[in-house]
Amino acid sequence: MVIYGAAYSIRLLDEVSAIVVSAGTSTLSAGYAGEDTPKLVIPTQYTHKGNDAYFGDNGVDVYRDGFDVDNTMSDSLINDFDRFTQLLEHSLTHLLRADTQQHPLLFTEPAWNTHKHREKIAEIAFEKFNVPGFYIANDSVLSAFAAGKSTALIIDIGAESTSVTPIVDGFVLRKGVLRNNVGGTQVTNHYLNSLEQTQRDNLLKNLIPHQLIDSKTSCEPGQAPNFSLRQDIHPTESWLNYSKSKILKDWREATSAILESTWDEHKVYQRSPKSYEFPNGFSDSYQVARFKANEILIHPNTFQSQPSTNTFEPASISPSSQKSLPDLIRESIQAAESDSRTQLLSNIILVGGVSATPGLSERIQNDVFSLFSSNRVKVHTPANPVERKFSSWLGGSILGSLGTFHQLWISQDEWKEFGKPIVNMRCK
Amino acid sequence: MRSSCFRTTITEMDVDWDHEPASTSTIPRDLLAMMAENATPVVAASNPPRHRTRPVRKWRWAPFTNAARSDNLQLYHWTDTDADKADEEPYPYAAFNTTSQAYSYSQDEYDRMLQDAAWSKDETDYLVNLIHEFDVRWPVIWDRYEWRSGRTLEDLKARYFDICRKLIQSRISSDESSTGQLLQAYQFDKGEMACLYLQTQSNAILPTEREMMRKRYINSLFARTPEQVKEEEELYIEAKRIEHDERKWRSERDELVRTVAMPRNDKRKTLGGADLSSSTTSTDEQHLPHKRTAKNAAFDAQNYITRPSSSSSLKSSSSTIPPFSRATKLAQKITPQRIKDYLHGMGLSDKLAYPTATNVAKYDGVKDATAQLLEIRRAHEKVAADLRAAKGLSNGTPGPTDSQTAATATPASDRNTPASTPATPATPAPDNSMNMSTDSIDGNDPNKRRKL
Numbered sequence: 023m024v025i026y027g028a029a030y031s032i033r034l035l036d037e038v039s040a041i042v043v044s045a046g047t048s049t050l051s052a053g054y055a056g057e058d059t060p061k062l063v064i065p066t067q068y069t070h071k072g073n074d075a076y077f078g079d080n081g082v083d084v085y086r087d088g089f090d091v092d093n094t095m096s097d098s099l100i101n102d103f104d105r106f107t108q109l110l111e112h113s114l115t116h117l118l119r120a121d122t123q124q125h126p127l128l129f130t131e132p133a134w135n136t137h138k139h140r141e142k143i144a145e146i147a148f149e150k151f152n153v154p155g156f157y158i159a160n161d162s163v164l165s166a167f168a169a170g171k172s173t174a175l176i177i178d179i180g181a182e183s184t185s186v187t188p189i190v191d192g193f194v195l196r197k198g199v200l201r202n203n204v205g206g207t208q209v210t211n212h213y214l215n216s217l218e219q220t221q222r223d224n225l226l227k228n229l230i231p232h233q234l235i236d237s238k239t240s241c242e243p244g245q246a247p248n249f250s251l252r253q254d255i256h257p258t259e260s261w262l263n264y265s266k267s268k269i270l271k272d273w274r275e276a277t278s279a280i281l282e283s284t285w286d287e288h289k290v291y292q293r294s295p296k297s298y299e300f301p302n303g304f305s306d307s308y309q310v311a312r313f314k315a316n317e318i319l320i321h322p323n324t325f326q327s328q329p330s331t332n333t334f335e336p337a338s339i340s341p342s343s344q345k346s347l348p349d350l351i352r353e354s355i356q357a358a359e360s361d362s363r364t365q366l367l368s369n370i371i372l373v374g375g376v377s378a379t380p381g382l383s384e385r386i387q388n389d390v391f392s393l394f395s396s397n398r399v400k401v402h403t404p405a406n407p408v409e410r411k412f413s414s415w416l417g418g419s420i421l422g423s424l425g426t427f428h429q430l431w432i433s434q435d436e437w438k439e440f441g442k443p444i445v446n447m448r449c450k
Numbered sequence: 451m452r453s454s455c456f457r458t459t460i461t462e463m464d465v466d467w468d469h470e471p472a473s474t475s476t477i478p479r480d481l482l483a484m485m486a487e488n489a490t491p492v493v494a495a496s497n498p499p500r501h502r503t504r505p506v507r508k509w510r511w512a513p514f515t516n517a518a519r520s521d522n523l524q525l526y527h528w529t530d531t532d533a534d535k536a537d538e539e540p541y542p543y544a545a546f547n548t549t550s551q552a553y554s555y556s557q558d559e560y561d562r563m564l565q566d567a568a569w570s571k572d573e574t575d576y577l578v579n580l581i582h583e584f585d586v587r588w589p590v591i592w593d594r595y596e597w598r599s600g601r602t603l604e605d606l607k608a609r610y611f612d613i614c615r616k617l618i619q620s621r622i623s624s625d626e627s628s629t630g631q632l633l634q635a636y637q638f639d640k641g642e643m644a645c646l647y648l649q650t651q652s653n654a655i656l657p658t659e660r661e662m663m664r665k666r667y668i669n670s671l672f673a674r675t676p677e678q679v680k681e682e683e684e685l686y687i688e689a690k691r692i693e694h695d696e697r698k699w700r701s702e703r704d705e706l707v708r709t710v711a712m713p714r715n716d717k718r719k720t721l722g723g724a725d726l727s728s729s730t731t732s733t734d735e736q737h738l739p740h741k742r743t744a745k746n747a748a749f750d751a752q753n754y755i756t757r758p759s760s761s762s763s764l765k766s767s768s769s770t771i772p773p774f775s776r777a778t779k780l781a782q783k784i785t786p787q788r789i790k791d792y793l794h795g796m797g798l799s800d801k802l803a804y805p806t807a808t809n810v811a812k813y814d815g816v817k818d819a820t821a822q823l824l825e826i827r828r829a830h831e832k833v834a835a836d837l838r839a840a841k842g843l844s845n846g847t848p849g850p851t852d853s854q855t856a857a858t859a860t861p862a863s864d865r866n867t868p869a870s871t872p873a874t875p876a877t878p879a880p881d882n883s884m885n886m887s888t889d890s891i892d893g894n895d896p897n898k899r900r901k902l
Contacts, residue, residue: 036543038525155523193584359589359603360668368897395676419797425543429516433523450583 036425041120043110044161047098047181047205048375051415052113055128055422059408060415062117063151066095067264068105073133075105077112082156082264085233085255088369091264095181098132099139107146114151126155126431130414131188133160133199140449148437154191155431157422158449160194162187164417165373166407169402173362174369175354177347177386179319179376181206186354190362193450198357202344204322206376210267210274213315221306228304231265233257237305245305262360273298275378277308280316282384290314320389321346348389355394367394370401373413377403518547548585553614554578563616569609573597577606604661611638655740787819 040055045066053061064078069089076084082091094106116119127147133142140158147156162176166189171416176187185201187194214222228247234257238249257265277296281289290313295308307435315323322344345353355363370390372383383403391399404410421427440447507530514529515522517540531539555564555578560571569577576597584590592603614636614682618629638661674682790800802809 034543038527124526153860154525190589190593191587193587193590193593195589197593318510359592360665360672362589363668363672370754392676396671396674396679424542426546428523428525429518429521429547430545431525433519435521436525 024435036428037423038126038428039124040128040155040316040422041096041114041118041122042128042130042415042417042422043113044412044415045095045098045100045106046095046162046375047095047183050095050113050413052118053163053415053419054125057418058416060412060419062113062118063355063412064109066109067091067093068109069261070105071296074190076222077106077109077234078117082261083268085261086255087256088258089261090258091260097134098180099135100143103142103146103229107150109383110151119405120149122153122303125153126150126157126422127153128418129156129158130161130164130418131158133185133194133196134201137446140445141288144432144437144442144445148434153434154168155428155433156437157427157431158445159418160187160419161414161417163189163192163194164415165371165413166192166369166417167420168413168417169371169404171369171371171402173365174402175351175366175369177351177370177372177374177377179372179374179382181375182208184350184374186347186350188354188362188366190358190366195255195358195362197355200345200350200354200357202322202347202350204319204344204347206271206274207267208318209278209315209376210270212318213274213278213311214270216311217308218311221308221311224304224306225231225300228300228302229266229269230300230302231257231262231269232301235266237297241303241305243297243305247300247302249302268420269301273300274315278312278315279380280319280382280385281288281313282381283312283388285317316382319376319382320385347386348393351386351390352393364397367397368400370399371413372401372403373410375411377410514541516541517544528859531576549582552578552581552586553610553617554582555613555617559617559620562621564613566609566612574609574613577610581610604665607638611636785817786821788824789817792820793817 035056038057041052042055042060043050043052045051048066049063050066051060051063053059062078065082067082068075068077069081069084069086070076070261071086071089074089075081076086092102092105094100094102094109100106114122129143129147129252131143135158143158144156146430147153162178165176165178166172166174168300171363172192174187174189176185176189178185178187182202183203185199186204188196189199213342214225217225224244230249230251234251234255236250236252238247241247277298278295279293283289287310290310293309293313295307295309296312297305299305323346355366358366367390370386372386377383383401387399387401390401404413409416430448432444436444474573507531509528510533511526512529512531512533513524513526515524560574564574565571577591577595580591580594584594588603588607592606595601595606604758615633618632783802793800798816802813805813
């Protein structure tokens with residue numbers, strides 16, 4: 023049998039209009055294979071009250087009285103299969119408006135997905151959506167494909183975790199898959215902790231979702247904002263937390279950066295501060311903290327002592343006693359077979375939502391080079407931020423449109439004949 | 451009318467650049483282009499460009515089945531083949547459904563020849579299954595191999611290639627040479643022996659025995675710390691520098707020897723450095739003037755020319771020669787410094803108080819014996835060192851072996867360096883003056899003396 027491999031060219035494409043779905047901890051992206059960006063990108067969170075549930079952009083981002091927010095995913099795995107099925111239905115049927123019976127479905131999964139989870143997803147695809155074909159591929163492998171490589175070391179920094187996955191010839195080397203629980207959420211927490219007391223208090227005080235604001239007028243940076251709150255809105259706590267963390271995420275993405283070399287406070291003072299305007303009109307500028315925030319990605323253990331001031335985000339695992347990113351990379355490389363190591367080191371690919379942080383790829387390049395100075399180290403980052411964020415979806419889009427791939431789909435017939443075990447037989 | 455004609459020409463040119471129309475032959479094309487730049491936009495009204503008209507291919511969203519699949523999954527894709535032809539044409543990508551043709555065996559074959567004490571049948575089956583499953587991608591196979599921990603990739607490869615070789619040999623083949631080629635292709639030796647082999651023999655390893663060695667080298671290269679890498683680079687530069695210095699030193703030494711060699715041709719006849727000047731002058735003049743006198747003797751006699759002794763006229767007169775004892779002028783063998791040192795150590799002077807013919811002969815005998823003795827002692831030490839090294843090797847611990855060989859190598863290489871060449875009795879005489887000085891320095895070094 024053919025196993026999908028490195029070489030693909032435009033002539034190898036044969037589109038069968040497969041749908042590619044890639045779900046992470048915080049976003050779900052879906053679209054047709056062969057396209058270069060996902061057709062839809064929606065949060066995996068949903069609001070619900072009793073049996074009523076709303077998904078997508080019109081779900082969590084719209085204020086509904088008494089509605090709570092929950093996530094269908096946690097740690098890149100599906101948390102709540104019933105709700106996830108609803109989310110999928112919303113995406114495919116309502117947003118993509120696709121007749122799922124005509125489109126094969128390609129799913130992505132993290133390397134730590136369990137057999138049970140994959141079987142369950144396959145079951146949903148076949149039983150609920152009646153797809154003609156189904157396949158589940160590793161998201162790191164797909165990220166490598168998106169970068170045009172079949173052998174690569176994928177560093178995926180997502181919302182809740184950082185993972186390092188060696189890929190050789192299009193296969194995950196399972197012994198080398200390592201991760202820690204430091205991701206975007208932890209960076210945001212650390213960012214808050216790194217602020218000075220008054221600045222932090224100001225920020226937290228002015229952290230008000232735009233849905234709650236009735237009117238606002240412009241004001242000077244650092245000054246108290248002029249705004250008035252809507253009086254008719256009484257949000258639930260979970261909704262408020264979700265909305266606040268969304269603002270914080272945006273704040274972090276807009277302002278934070280990392281030094282290209284090791285942490286040096288003097289260098290930070292030479293950089294310009296960045297300002298950010300919050301939804302209520304309050305604006306402030308940030309300098310040292312915005313660089314310090316991302317240091318937690320590299321050295322999670324040096325910044326463990328502070329208590330979390332961020333009370334409205336889900337109690338995240340403490341970053342202490344986590345392996346640092348250079349450690350993860352080193353161990354992962356050492357777990358790989360000695361012949362593949364040099365190739366892995368020269369094909370490090372940085373993907374995931376947090377990877378767009380300015381300076382991060384240079385920093386990782388420096389850190390990895392100091393670990394393996396006897397080797398050629400090259401960190402590749404997709405230049406396009408969309409490609410970084412949705413690299414696994416993009417890889418899926420490429421894979422799903424390859425002419426040679428179509429023999430790998432698990433068909434409806436095969437599902438009926440072999441049942442659940444076929445998923446693990448076929449998708450290696 | 452004229453302008454309309456002009457317009458037509460331009461339009462024609464716009465459409466058909468390749469064939470210059472006859473009507474524009476009076477106006478060069480580039481001039482025309484300049485004119486056209488300022489001219490009012492030309493509208494191709496009269497002569498619109500004609501495109502090749504070809505029927506547009508009709509694309510259909512058509513079902514297809516893939517011959518590479520075992521089931522009849524029907525997917526849809528866009529195709530431009532006709533509906534009636536589509537059924538006959540196979541799916542083009544099915545041709546890519548190839549394998550690396552990994553070997554497999556029957557139960558009978560296994561029982562007959564594939565048994566191995568280190569491998570059970572089940573484990574071998576598991577391995578071959580994995581090889582099929584991952585299409586002989588060894589790093590992946592090794593990663594997924596979970597039968598028993600501790601199997602290295604080389605173990606897996608050795609087992610599989612062993613199976614392959616045995617199967618190739620046993621299976622009937624029509625072509626003898628292709629079998630040989632196949633066997634060659636599946637030659638694999640994980641090379642446990644190669645490590646030992648490399649340590650005993652200098653550099654010849656069989657190509658098939660390299661695998662383990664190669665892995666060891668890769669790993670040790672990979673495990674270098676930044677300090678080691680830096681040190682290695684520095685050492686490399688240092689080695690280059692030393693090599694360069696050595697070359698320079700050699701060339702300078704050769705130069706020196708060349709300039710010094712001539713006058714010292716028969717210095718061995720003299721005893722020490724003291725009378726060097728007098729001896730050189732005498733030797734110089736012994737040759738050249740003699741030749742000249744031989745040639746010119748008849749001429750001189752004919753013309754009653756009396757030439758003064760060339761030695762006195764050209765060089766120093768006899769009055770410049772310091773007074774010397776005749777005993778120092780005695781023809782004596784040159785004695786290597788190490789022998790002198792040795793004799794000194796035994797309380798013997800190298801100058802005889804009464805150098806009568808018998809005494810000198812006896813003294814020479816003593817020196818010859820000493821030289822032989824030293825020679826034997828050195829040979830003995832060399833053999834002993836080799837023996838130690840060989841013992842270290844057979845103990846098998848690479849660490850101490852290396853240090854031992856290094857330790858034994860040092861004196862050996864020392865012996866070969868030019869600095870100590872006078873130690874060997876076969877030293878050419880020209881080197882002597884320089885060697886004596888270096889040797890006398892060496893003679894002060896107790897280590898060196900002990901080694902000798």
